[in-house]
Every structure is written in structure tokens, then in C-alpha cells.
Amino acid sequence: MGENNLIQETPPADIVEAPSELTPVQADEARKAYLLKRFWISAREYWGRKGDRLAWPFSIGLLVLIAINVGFQYGINVWNRRLFDAIEQRNASMVYFLGAVFPPLVLGSVAIVTIQVYVRMLIQRRWRSWLTKALIARWLANGRYYQLNLIGGDHQNPEARISEDMRIATESPVDFVAGVIAAFVSASTFIIVLWTIGGALTLPIGDTFITIPGFLVVTAVLYAVITSGSITFIGRKFVRVSEAKNQVEAEFRYTLTRVRENGESIALLGGEEEERNDLEKTFANVRQQWRLLAHQYMRTTLVSHGSMLIAPVVPVLLCAPKFLDGSMSLGQVMQAASAFTIVQSAFGWLVDNYPRLADWNACARRVASLMMSLDGLEQAEQSESMGRIKRGETEGEIMLSLNDVSVSLGDGTAVVKETQVEVGPGERVLVAGESGAGKSTLVRAIAGLWPWGGGSVNFHADRQLFMLPQRPYIPSGTLRRAVAYPQAADRWTADEICMALEKVGLGHLSDKIEDEAPWDHTLSGGEKQRLAFARLLLNDPDIIVLDEATSALDEKTQDKIMEMMIEELPGATIVSVAHRAELEAFHSRKITLEKHEGGARLVSDIDLAPYESKRNVFTRLMKYSRKLP
Numbered sequence: 001m002g003e004n005n006l007i008q009e010t011p012p013a014d015i016v017e018a019p020s021e022l023t024p025v026q027a028d029e030a031r032k033a034y035l036l037k038r039f040w041i042s043a044r045e046y047w048g049r050k051g052d053r054l055a056w057p058f059s060i061g062l063l064v065l066i067a068i069n070v071g072f073q074y075g076i077n078v079w080n081r082r083l084f085d086a087i088e089q090r091n092a093s094m095v096y097f098l099g100a101v102f103p104p105l106v107l108g109s110v111a112i113v114t115i116q117v118y119v120r121m122l123i124q125r126r127w128r129s130w131l132t133k134a135l136i137a138r139w140l141a142n143g144r145y146y147q148l149n150l151i152g153g154d155h156q157n158p159e160a161r162i163s164e165d166m167r168i169a170t171e172s173p174v175d176f177v178a179g180v181i182a183a184f185v186s187a188s189t190f191i192i193v194l195w196t197i198g199g200a201l202t203l204p205i206g207d208t209f210i211t212i213p214g215f216l217v218v219t220a221v222l223y224a225v226i227t228s229g230s231i232t233f234i235g236r237k238f239v240r241v242s243e244a245k246n247q248v249e250a251e252f253r254y255t256l257t258r259v260r261e262n263g264e265s266i267a268l269l270g271g272e273e274e275e276r277n278d279l280e281k282t283f284a285n286v287r288q289q290w291r292l293l294a295h296q297y298m299r300t301t302l303v304s305h306g307s308m309l310i311a312p313v314v315p316v317l318l319c320a321p322k323f324l325d326g327s328m329s330l331g332q333v334m335q336a337a338s339a340f341t342i343v344q345s346a347f348g349w350l351v352d353n354y355p356r357l358a359d360w361n362a363c364a365r366r367v368a369s370l371m372m373s374l375d376g377l378e379q380a381e382q383s384e385s386m387g388r389i390k391r392g393e394t395e396g397e398i399m400l401s402l403n404d405v406s407v408s409l410g411d412g413t414a415v416v417k418e419t420q421v422e423v424g425p426g427e428r429v430l431v432a433g434e435s436g437a438g439k440s441t442l443v444r445a446i447a448g449l450w451p452w453g454g455g456s457v458n459f460h461a462d463r464q465l466f467m468l469p470q471r472p473y474i475p476s477g478t479l480r481r482a483v484a485y486p487q488a489a490d491r492w493t494a495d496e497i498c499m500a501l502e503k504v505g506l507g508h509l510s511d512k513i514e515d516e517a518p519w520d521h522t523l524s525g526g527e528k529q530r531l532a533f534a535r536l537l538l539n540d541p542d543i544i545v546l547d548e549a550t551s552a553l554d555e556k557t558q559d560k561i562m563e564m565m566i567e568e569l570p571g572a573t574i575v576s577v578a579h580r581a582e583l584e585a586f587h588s589r590k591i592t593l594e595k596h597e598g599g600a601r602l603v604s605d606i607d608l609a610p611y612e613s614k615r616n617v618f619t620r621l622m623k624y625s626r627k628l629p
Contacts, residue, residue: 035368036361039169042134042371046127058123062178065116070185072109077193077338079105085331120178128170135162135367138374143449147377150450155373160250162370165363172360179353183346190339190346191217197328197336198319219318220340224347227307234299238355241296243362245289248282250366255282263521300355307348315340381451389445390456399425399463399543399573400446405455407438407445419455421591421605428566428574430584430608433593439577442593443467443547446575459543466541470548472532474520480513483534492538500534503564505557525552533561537568544569546576555582562586584608 047055086094139145198216315337322328394401400423444450447467481489498510529552550558591605
């Protein structure tokens, strides 16, 4: 199995919801605890059977490098003792020898640490890549990225969760594990050094003497307990504040993105002042959360910086009596001071990394919240109890059939009730009705984007469905890619693409098909809709669904586009949603939805006059006029 394998595991439904007997506070705590568990359900699979085959070799290699680096630390610690002993003894030859030994020790340690950083970041990169691809695959599957907009839950700004939150959620655990293992190995090694060098300390108290075995070790442990306990108490709100900060940052980015994407409408309406007020209001939340986070950083820095200044001095003061009475050499004092600092750093790992741990906690929960929302959609897809519109195949020559189709919201509220329609090959059906009657919702159900409801939507086997929405999507890149979308840009030749553009009235863009430009902002709304019809011609589908696909076109251009589509794709079955009455001329059948309490219903289904192009109508009128006296 390689890096690109995608996980599809969904957790059991009985652990997604908190027990009903819990209080709101308890339920919130249970949910937060489960979010971390949910993150690891997916994340740990990177080291599983379906994960990256190189995950374990790289992980074991990182552990080996950590152990080797601790070995170099111990070598430098011993070198430190011998150097100061040689200086104390004024042994010049030993000082020169140790001076020659030092560079290889430093070079070796630097090389090992450099390789260790590379392997650690390689694991982070591959883990993030694997988990991101898995999450994106689930997000895009079965239109879930669209369905998330229709249901409640904590999954806002999924793009921020998949990008920035995922980065922190996969980088930090590798750093934490490597840091904890390095701290454990270092502490274990240098505690032995402290115990061996320091020995016992005897203190006179009145007429008695108290002996403290391994006094340097005891001091290091007590010192670490005090600093770690202080940082835990002072930073107890760090996780909540960091999580809130990440949420408001994501909301601010989303607001900025909305302004950029809707820049033309904002500029035409002169809405800059209102947008500025909204951005300032959103950014005020960001400032407020950063202020709270700054307070947390100040408190933790007070402990961590104080610990950094005090730690090197404590062992020297503790060893001073033994050095003064001659029971400890200067080299031993310096070795003990170095070992004490290393042990203190190992024990104080939490002090130095608590802010990052809090940040990871918040980001992992945000990623897990998105995973849980996708879990809910997956479970709904597999559940027999929840009402979902089934999809199947028609019988005989029927191209499309809606069998007792009801469309409802995620909470069960009906939008369309019990629709029964059959569409034969080559039929052109217009779906009409007042605004809010559920026409577009029904079309989304036909396309498979709206899953909730009942009944079944059936298509003729092996027939291609192509949908043209009111607002066509224009991807980034070349114009050629925009026309070919959703197929690859090289699916059709340049001549074929230019011919399609010419037929929809965009021939003036033919010489720009290889140009990269912000076409989504360059093209007008009408040009985007005409470009969508060019895609239609290239794909040559069997069933076409138009959802207000000509709403941005003037009546003359609309007639040309509709005539062209019918002439170029004469055998296609068409289902259209539109408000314009003049579009009836291009359809052979009209069904009308009417709003009712409990959901819209189909109230009429009538045949329309056969379509005849305006050119043919004009020719027939000329022939008729010649017969007049």
C-alpha cells in the first residue's frame, strides 16, 4: 500500500452522540473528548495496513536517530568534565587533545540532528499528504461538499480545516512524540550521570545530620514538578482560547474570500463601506481573541523564561559545598551542571511546548468536527431508516422517471411532495412554477446533489447526464481548461474547442484559449452561461438538465442558444427549470409545481406545440403570403 491510499473508516454510530442523561456541560466535555478520539481513528491508519508502507521504516529510523543524538550529548557531557578537570590540573597536553576531539563530536552531533530534522519533517509531510487526500476524497464524494451547506453542524470553513488546521494537526504530534521520546531517553541517561556524580548530600541540622541520596536527581525532579505544575495551572485556559482564536481566524479569511469572489457585485452596488464595516467587525473578534491568547502566552512565558534562567545556576550552587571541601572536582561540577540542565529540559518539555499542545488540540478538534459531519452524511447514505431518494434505472425506452419523489430538508421538512413524471427519449420538458415552489431543489434531486426525501429517480442505463446550473463554475487556468471542464483540458483538440465557442457566440475568444487569466472575473454572466453551452456541445450528453441556464442572456441570444442546442443535439432529452414564458417555444412539454402546505406538488403536465425554429416559421409565412390574392 502506498501514500495515496484513502481511508474510508467510519466510527460506530453509538459513540458519535453524547448520552442524553448528561448535562449540557458534561455533553460538551464528552464531545470535545470524542473529537480527539475521532481524529485519531482516521489519523492512526497512516501506520495501519491501508496506510503508507514507508511510515514504519521512517518512524523507526527517527527513533534510532534520537538515540544516537543522545549518545553524542553524553559524549559532549563527558568531554566537558574532562576539559575542566584538565584545566584545573593545568594539564596542557590533555587540554590540546580534548580541543582536537571536540570538532568531530560537534560535527557528528550536527549531522545527526540535521538528518533527524529531515526525517521528522518527511514523516510530517507524508502523513499530512495521506490524511489530506483521504479527507478530500470523502469531502468530494457523492456531493458531500455541497450537502454540508444544507445541514447543521460544526463544519464551517472546511477549506481552512483541510489546509491550515490539518497542517498543525499532523505536524505537532510528530514533534510531540519525537520530543517526548528524546526527553525520556535524555532524562534516563543523565539522571544516571547526576546520581553517579552527585552521590549523597549530608546536611547538618542542629546536632543531627540528614543524608539525601541522589540529591541532584531529587532536586531536578522537584524543580520540574514545580515548573510543570505552574505552567499547567497558569495555562489551563490555553486550549479553549486557542480554539476560539482559530475559529475567528477562519471566519475572517472566509469573509475576505467572499469579498474577493463577489467583487464585481459589491463594486456595482457601491457596497465598499458596508463591506469595510463587516470586515472591521469580524477582525475585531480576531483582535479580541489574540488579546486573550497574548495574556496566556505572557503567563506561560513568565514561568518558562524564569525556569530557563534559574536552571543552570541551581546545580552549581548545590555542588559548591562538595567542590569546596574537595570531594568533587571542577570537571564534575561542570558535568553535573550540564547534566542537570539537560534533565531539567527533558522534564520541562511540557513547559516549553504547552502552547503548541493547546494549539494542536484546537486544530485536531476542528478537523475532527469536519470528519464527524462527513460521518453523519455517510451514515445517512447507508441508513435504511432515514428518508433518502433512491437512484436506479428505467425500464424500456424511458430516459428519466421520477417515481413518487418527495424532496425534504435535512430536518425532514418537505419541499416537494410525491412527484410522478416520466420523460421519453428526445422530450424537452419545462419545469415551471412560482419562486420558492421547489423547482431548483427538484432539479438538484435529479442530479443527485439533494439526497433527502423519498421515492426514486431513475435514468436509462448507460446514458450520460449533463447539468447546466444558473451560475457556471469557471476553474482557474487557461480558457481551454474552462471550456473542457469537467473533462481534462486536452480531451478535445483546439479546433474542436474553437468550433464550440464559435457556435455559442464566443468566437472572439478562440485566439485566447491557451491564455491563463482570471476568467471567472473576466467573463460576464452571459458569457459564462454561453461557455457552459459550449461544454454541453463538446460532451454531447443524452440527458440535459438546465437550471435557469439562460437567465443572464437577453431574449435574442437566448433564442439563438436554444435553437443551436436543439439543432446540434436533436436526440437529447432536456429537462429545464426557467421562469421566462418565451422558453415554452423550445420545449415539447410543461410540468408545473405549485406551493402547498406540506410541500409543493405537481399540479399540471401538458404537451406544448412542437418546436419549430424561427427561420422555418419565417419561410412558411413567406410561402403562405405568396398564395394570398
